Amino acid sequence: MAPTRPSVDYLTETLPSVVPPIFDQAQGTTANHRKNIVQLRxxxxxxxxxxxxxxxxEKLVGERAFSTLFIDMVNRILPVKKGVGVADRIVKFVAGYVTYITEQDAEDDTMTSRFVAKLLKHLLAGMEAKDKNVRFRVTLLVASLINGLGEVDDDMYQLLRHCLIERSRDxxxxxxxxxxxxxxxxxxGEDEDDLEEGQEPLSQILLDLLRYDPAVEVRRAAVYNLPTAPETLPHLLARTRDVDPILRRTVFMGSLGAAHLPDARVLSIAQRENVVQNGLGDRDPTVRKAAAAMLGGWLDQADGDVLQLLGRFDVVSSNVAEDALISVLVTRPEVFDNIEMEDAWWASLTPEKAFLARVFTEYCVNNNKTNRLxxxxxxxxxxxxKIQDEYNKLVGLSxxxxxxxxxxxxFIVGELLRVAINLDYADEIGRRKMFQLAREMISQGSLPETLxxxxxxxxxxxxxxERDLIRLIVDVVTELRVGDGDVETQEPATPSRSTLGSPSRPTRAPAPSDDPEARKREALIDYRCLLICTSLLERVNSPWQDNTVFHGLxxxxxxxxxxxxxxxxxxxxGLICLGLCCMIDQNMATDTFVLFMQQMNAAGDDDELRGKVMKIVLDLLMVHDIATLVAKTMSVDAVPALLSHMLQQDVPEVLGVAVEGVAKLMLAGMVTDATVLQHLVLLYFHADTADNQPLRQCLSYFLPVYCYSSSENQLRMLEVFPLVFANFAxxxxxxxxxxxxxxxxxxxxWLDPHKAVERPGAVVDLNVHLDLAITIFKLIMTEEGRDTRKTLTSYLGKLNLPDSAETDAWRPKAVLALINAxxxxxxxxxxxxxxxxxxxQVSLLKLYPELExxxxETFRAEGAEREDTKELWGFIDDVEEIEEAPEARTRRGSRAPSRSRRTASMSVDPTSDSDAAPVSRNRKPRPETVAEETEDDESEDVEGLLDSD
Structure with missing residues (x-):
C-alpha cells in the first residue's frame, strides 16, 4: 500500500514535539549530529x-511551518555570548545540516534552496542588531554556512558580501x-574582473584587516585564512614583526611552512634573510622554534643539501646565513654528522663551501666537538x-x-683564514707554513683591505x-714604507725562539717628494700601513711602555x-690610529686630548670626520678616568658643557653617535649631571628626531634602564621633569x-620607585612619586593653560605612593598643604x-592617617626650623590668587616662535635649579628665553675651549 500522506494536523500537533528534542540532543554532544541531521531531513x-x-x-504550508520552527530553534542561541559550548554545538549542527541537505538536493527552486534562502535572509537581517552577542552569533552562523550553501543567486551573494564587509568594521x-x-x-570564489565599479576586492579588505586592525584576534583570523600568494606575501612577511607572539609563530609555522610555501625561492633573497633574521632573533622561544622548523622545511625542499640551502642566501654580504646554518646544525643533528670535506670537496671552492667550512669549524670549537673537527x-x-692557491687566484684576477x-x-680567502684561526698549531711544520703565508699576505700591497x-x-x-706580534707588524710596516711593498720574508718565529728584532734595513731610497706620482704612491703605502696599524691596535692591550718598538711608527x-x-x-x-693608541695609554690620552678637541672643532662641514673624532673622544672618556684625562685641557666641571655641546649637532648621524656615547657614560655612572640627562630626554621626545632611528632606539633603551637602575637616577630624572614638561607644554x-x-x-x-632594581648595598627610595606629587602641584599652580593643568592633574592617578611607615611625616603634609592652596x-x-x-586627596588621607x-598653622610654624618647609610656604604665599572666572581662563595665547634650528628649542639652562619654581605667573621666565641665554653661554665656553691651543 502507498504511504499515507500526512495531514495538516501533523504541523500543529506532531511537528512541535519532534524537532525541539533533536536540537536538545545536538547541543549536548557532536557525536549524535549525523544521526539527528538525517532524522531532521x-x-x-x-x-x-x-x-x-x-x-x-498550491500553498507550501508544510515547508513554511518547518522553516519557521527551525528558525525559532536557531533564534534561541543568538543572544548567547561567546564561549558557551551548547550554543557552539548548535552552530555546528546547523552548518552540518545545511551542508547535508545541499549535497542531497543541489538543484534550483527546490525545497532545499527555498529553505536555505529563507534561513540566510533571516540571519543577514540580524547583522545590524544592537546586541553584540546577536551580531556575533549571526556572523558566526553565516561564516559557518558559506561552505555548505552551494550556488546562490547574484542578489543573495551581493547581500551576503555587503553584510560581511560591514561586520568587518564592527x-x-x-x-x-x-x-x-x-x-x-x-x-x-570571487573574480575581480566581475566586480562592479567602486567595489573593493575582498582580498584587499582582508589585507587591511591584517595590517591595520588593532585586535590581535582579527589579525590572526586574517593570517589563518589568507592564501600564500605573491600579492599577499609582503604583508604576511610584515607580520613576523607583529606584537603578538602567537601571530608571529603562526606566520612561520603556517604561511611560511612547507605546506603553504612549497619552495622558498618564491621569496627574494632579501625577503628570505629578513624572515630568518626576524624569526631566529625573536625574543619569544616558541617563535624561534617555529622559525627553526621553517628552516628545516627549507632544507627538505633542497633535498637535504646544506650547500643548496646556503645558495638561497647571500653568504658574502650578510650575517643571516650564519644564523640559519647554525640553527640547522642544532635542530638537525644528522646534518652535522653527515658533513664530510674530502680532498675533492676542497678542489673547487665556492663561497658557500668556504662559508660552510668556517661556520662548521666555529660551531665545533664553541661546542667542544674537537674530535669531529x-x-x-x-x-x-x-x-x-689551499689558502695560498685561493689567494693566487685572487691576485690573478685583473x-x-x-x-x-x-x-x-x-670572501673565500677570508673565510679560509677564519678557519685557520681555530685550528690546532701543535704541528710545527704547519705552524711555520701558516706563519710565512700570513706574513707574506699582509706584506702585499695587493691584499684587499678586508683581509x-x-x-x-x-x-x-x-x-x-703581543710583544712579538707588535715587533712583527713594525717590521712589516717599515718594509712596506722603505721598500715600496717589496719585502723579504724572514725566518718565522717559533714559540721558543723569536727571530723578530729590529726593522729591516732600507732596501730602497724614498721617492722624491716633488714628484706628484711618487707622493700619491707614498700616500697609498702610508694608508695601507695605517690600516695594518689599526688592525694591530684593535687586538693588543699591553701597556705602551712595554712596546717601545712601536714608538717609531x-x-x-x-x-x-x-x-x-x-x-x-x-x-x-691617522686620527683613528692615534685614538687607539690613546685607548691603551692614559698618559698619551691626557697629552693628546686637546688635539682631538681641536680636530672636532676644525672638522667644519666634514660630518664624517666629526663623527669619527667624536667617537674617539667619547671612548676615551669611557675608558680613562675623566678627571685625569681632561686635566691638561679643561676643568672637570666643564665636561657636562662639552657633552651638551655634542648633543646639539645638526647632522642626524653625528647626533646619533653623540647620544650613544653620552648615554653609555651616564649609564655607567661616569657622568651624573642633570643637564646632560635633560638634553637626552628632550632629544628623545622632540619631533625633529623622529626619523633618526638609531638615536630613538638607543634612548628608548637607555632612559627606562637608567631610571630603574637606581633611586639616585630617578631623583635626577625628577629634577629635570618640570623643565622638560614646561618645554613641551x-x-x-x-x-x-x-x-x-x-x-x-x-x-x-620611569619615576616609579617600585620598578627600581634592588642591588646589594643600595636602598630604594620609595618617596620618589611622593616628591613627584609635590612637583606636579607646583607646576599646576604656576601654569596658565587649562589643558596643561588638566594634563598635570591626570598624572595624580598614576602615582605609586609609599605606605605611611615608609615615608616621613613632612611629605604628606606638604602635599596636603599644596592641595589646599x-x-x-x-x-x-x-x-x-x-x-x-x-x-x-581621598586616597592620600586614607593612606596617611597622621593627616587627620x-x-x-602648626605646619607653617615648622618653617622656622626646617628650610624645606620655609621654602614650601614661601612658594605658596607667592602664588597669586585667581581673579577672573574659571570659564574666562584660556590657554596661553603667546607661543614660542618657531625655529629653524632644533638646538634653540631644546637647549636648557645648565645652571638652573629645578626646585626653584617660578613664584607667580607674572614673573615666570619664558622657557625659550632661558634656552637662548643658556645656549649662548654654553657655546661661548665650549667654543673657547675648542679654540684653545
Missing part, C-alpha cells in the same frame, strides 16, 4: 508533502573575526697551501674582471704574545698622517609635536580635573 521531507490548494495555486573584535573568516571563504678538516699544512668575482674570491684583519688574527694566534707614520691636510683619508685613518601645538600627556606619562612610569588660590576649572584631585590632625 526526513521530518523536513515529510513536512514538504503537506500543501494547501488555493485559488492562486566595533567588537569577536564579530570582526567571524567576518574575516566569512570574507576569506567568499574570496575563493679533526675528522673533517685538513691538517694545517694542507689548509695553508681589475677589469667582474667586481662580483673579485668580491667572491676575497688585513683576518691575516692579523692568524698572526696573533701563531705569534708568542707613531712619529713616522701616525703623527704625520694626522697633520696631513692634503690627503683627507690619510688624516682620518609650551610647544605642544607645533606640527608633529609629541603630545605632552604621553611624555608626562612615560616620565611618571590650589583649591583656595588656583581652583581647577573643569570637572574632570576636580574629580581627579578629589580622588587623589593636620593643622596648617
Amino acid at each position: 526526513k521530518i523536513q521531507e515529510k513536512c514538504a508533502e503537506i500543501t494547501e490548494k488555493t485559488p492562486k495555486g 566595533k567588537e573584535a569577536v564579530v570582526r573575526v567571524q567576518a574575516a573568516v566569512g570574507l576569506a571563504k567568499l574570496q575563493s 679533526e675528522e673533517v678538516m685538513p691538517v694545517v699544512t694542507a689548509l695553508a697551501f 681589475t677589469d674582471e667582474d667586481e662580483d668575482k673579485v668580491t667572491e674570491q676575497a 688585513i684583519p683576518r691575516c692579523m688574527d692568524v698572526l696573533s694566534k701563531i705569534t708568542d704574545g 707613531l712619529h713616522d707614520v701616525i703623527i704625520p698622517a694626522v697633520r696631513n691636510k692634503e690627503e683627507l683619508a690619510l688624516r682620518d685613518q 609650551q610647544n605642544e601645538e607645533e606640527e608633529d609635536a609629541t603630545p605632552v600627556a604621553q611624555i608626562g606619562l612615560m616620565m611618571v612610569d 590650589l583649591k583656595e588660590k588656583q581652583p581647577l576649572s573643569d570637572a574632570v580635573s576636580r574629580n581627579s584631585l578629589s580622588k587623589f 590632625g593636620y593643622d596648617e
Whole structure:
C-alpha cells in the first residue's frame, strides 16, 4: 500500500514535539549530529508533502511551518555570548545540516534552496542588531554556512558580501573575526574582473584587516585564512614583526611552512634573510622554534643539501646565513654528522663551501666537538697551501674582471683564514707554513683591505704574545714604507725562539717628494700601513711602555698622517690610529686630548670626520678616568658643557653617535649631571628626531634602564621633569609635536620607585612619586593653560605612593598643604580635573592617617626650623590668587616662535635649579628665553675651549 500522506494536523500537533528534542540532543554532544541531521531531513521531507490548494495555486504550508520552527530553534542561541559550548554545538549542527541537505538536493527552486534562502535572509537581517552577542552569533552562523550553501543567486551573494564587509568594521573584535573568516571563504570564489565599479576586492579588505586592525584576534583570523600568494606575501612577511607572539609563530609555522610555501625561492633573497633574521632573533622561544622548523622545511625542499640551502642566501654580504646554518646544525643533528670535506670537496671552492667550512669549524670549537673537527678538516699544512692557491687566484684576477668575482674570491680567502684561526698549531711544520703565508699576505700591497684583519688574527694566534706580534707588524710596516711593498720574508718565529728584532734595513731610497706620482704612491703605502696599524691596535692591550718598538711608527707614520691636510683619508685613518693608541695609554690620552678637541672643532662641514673624532673622544672618556684625562685641557666641571655641546649637532648621524656615547657614560655612572640627562630626554621626545632611528632606539633603551637602575637616577630624572614638561607644554601645538600627556606619562612610569632594581648595598627610595606629587602641584599652580593643568592633574592617578611607615611625616603634609592652596588660590576649572584631585586627596588621607590632625598653622610654624618647609610656604604665599572666572581662563595665547634650528628649542639652562619654581605667573621666565641665554653661554665656553691651543 502507498504511504499515507500526512495531514495538516501533523504541523500543529506532531511537528512541535519532534524537532525541539533533536536540537536538545545536538547541543549536548557532536557525536549524535549525523544521526539527528538525517532524522531532521526526513521530518523536513515529510513536512514538504503537506500543501494547501488555493485559488492562486498550491500553498507550501508544510515547508513554511518547518522553516519557521527551525528558525525559532536557531533564534534561541543568538543572544548567547561567546564561549558557551551548547550554543557552539548548535552552530555546528546547523552548518552540518545545511551542508547535508545541499549535497542531497543541489538543484534550483527546490525545497532545499527555498529553505536555505529563507534561513540566510533571516540571519543577514540580524547583522545590524544592537546586541553584540546577536551580531556575533549571526556572523558566526553565516561564516559557518558559506561552505555548505552551494550556488546562490547574484542578489543573495551581493547581500551576503555587503553584510560581511560591514561586520568587518564592527566595533567588537569577536564579530570582526567571524567576518574575516566569512570574507576569506567568499574570496575563493570571487573574480575581480566581475566586480562592479567602486567595489573593493575582498582580498584587499582582508589585507587591511591584517595590517591595520588593532585586535590581535582579527589579525590572526586574517593570517589563518589568507592564501600564500605573491600579492599577499609582503604583508604576511610584515607580520613576523607583529606584537603578538602567537601571530608571529603562526606566520612561520603556517604561511611560511612547507605546506603553504612549497619552495622558498618564491621569496627574494632579501625577503628570505629578513624572515630568518626576524624569526631566529625573536625574543619569544616558541617563535624561534617555529622559525627553526621553517628552516628545516627549507632544507627538505633542497633535498637535504646544506650547500643548496646556503645558495638561497647571500653568504658574502650578510650575517643571516650564519644564523640559519647554525640553527640547522642544532635542530638537525644528522646534518652535522653527515658533513664530510674530502680532498675533492676542497678542489673547487665556492663561497658557500668556504662559508660552510668556517661556520662548521666555529660551531665545533664553541661546542667542544674537537674530535669531529679533526675528522673533517685538513691538517694545517694542507689548509695553508689551499689558502695560498685561493689567494693566487685572487691576485690573478685583473681589475677589469667582474667586481662580483673579485668580491667572491676575497670572501673565500677570508673565510679560509677564519678557519685557520681555530685550528690546532701543535704541528710545527704547519705552524711555520701558516706563519710565512700570513706574513707574506699582509706584506702585499695587493691584499684587499678586508683581509688585513683576518691575516692579523692568524698572526696573533701563531705569534708568542703581543710583544712579538707588535715587533712583527713594525717590521712589516717599515718594509712596506722603505721598500715600496717589496719585502723579504724572514725566518718565522717559533714559540721558543723569536727571530723578530729590529726593522729591516732600507732596501730602497724614498721617492722624491716633488714628484706628484711618487707622493700619491707614498700616500697609498702610508694608508695601507695605517690600516695594518689599526688592525694591530684593535687586538693588543699591553701597556705602551712595554712596546717601545712601536714608538717609531707613531712619529713616522701616525703623527704625520694626522697633520696631513692634503690627503683627507690619510688624516682620518691617522686620527683613528692615534685614538687607539690613546685607548691603551692614559698618559698619551691626557697629552693628546686637546688635539682631538681641536680636530672636532676644525672638522667644519666634514660630518664624517666629526663623527669619527667624536667617537674617539667619547671612548676615551669611557675608558680613562675623566678627571685625569681632561686635566691638561679643561676643568672637570666643564665636561657636562662639552657633552651638551655634542648633543646639539645638526647632522642626524653625528647626533646619533653623540647620544650613544653620552648615554653609555651616564649609564655607567661616569657622568651624573642633570643637564646632560635633560638634553637626552628632550632629544628623545622632540619631533625633529623622529626619523633618526638609531638615536630613538638607543634612548628608548637607555632612559627606562637608567631610571630603574637606581633611586639616585630617578631623583635626577625628577629634577629635570618640570623643565622638560614646561618645554613641551609650551610647544605642544607645533606640527608633529609629541603630545605632552604621553611624555608626562612615560616620565611618571620611569619615576616609579617600585620598578627600581634592588642591588646589594643600595636602598630604594620609595618617596620618589611622593616628591613627584609635590612637583606636579607646583607646576599646576604656576601654569596658565587649562589643558596643561588638566594634563598635570591626570598624572595624580598614576602615582605609586609609599605606605605611611615608609615615608616621613613632612611629605604628606606638604602635599596636603599644596592641595589646599590650589583649591583656595588656583581652583581647577573643569570637572574632570576636580574629580581627579578629589580622588587623589581621598586616597592620600586614607593612606596617611597622621593627616587627620593636620593643622596648617602648626605646619607653617615648622618653617622656622626646617628650610624645606620655609621654602614650601614661601612658594605658596607667592602664588597669586585667581581673579577672573574659571570659564574666562584660556590657554596661553603667546607661543614660542618657531625655529629653524632644533638646538634653540631644546637647549636648557645648565645652571638652573629645578626646585626653584617660578613664584607667580607674572614673573615666570619664558622657557625659550632661558634656552637662548643658556645656549649662548654654553657655546661661548665650549667654543673657547675648542679654540684653545
